[in-house]
Amino acid sequence: MAVELSRKTVTPYVPKKGEDYMSAKQRAHFRKILETLKSELSVEIDRTVHTMQDEATVFADPNDRASQESDMALELRNRDRERKLIRKIDETIARIDANEYGYCDSCGVEIGLKRLEARPTATLCIDCKTLDEMRERQVAK
Secondary structure, three states: HHHHHHHHHOOOOOOOOOOOOOOOHHHHHHHHHHHHHHHHHHHHHHHHHHHHHHHOOOOOOOHHHHHHHHHHHHHHHHHHHHHHHHHHHHHHHHHHOOOOOOOOOOOEOOOOOOHHOOOOOOOOHHHHHHHHHHHHHHHHH
């Protein structure tokens, strides 16, 4: 959801012919995406806090109270995921600052601009991620 919001405000990067992978312009582009995404997530988290404070009413009907608590629990789980994503975004921005962004943590190969456009916080190339998911499925059985 939040990644889709940032795509509306940032156009995909089109590399120039002969441009090096992860040039300064590319890193600046992905930094902009990540910072936009982070600010959107922060706004959503703040909105949730204010909404929950405003809607903290006590219902006489137990069913209404249970429904409200269920809605709040779901909202809190979503915000917790977003908080973790913000932490991952901060780590990714640090990788950009260290000129380590865009390369696979596992094998060191280029992750690719299209994959990073789709998932700016990606740390694995598509091949390593596929292998990682296969291992997860085998362990889960």
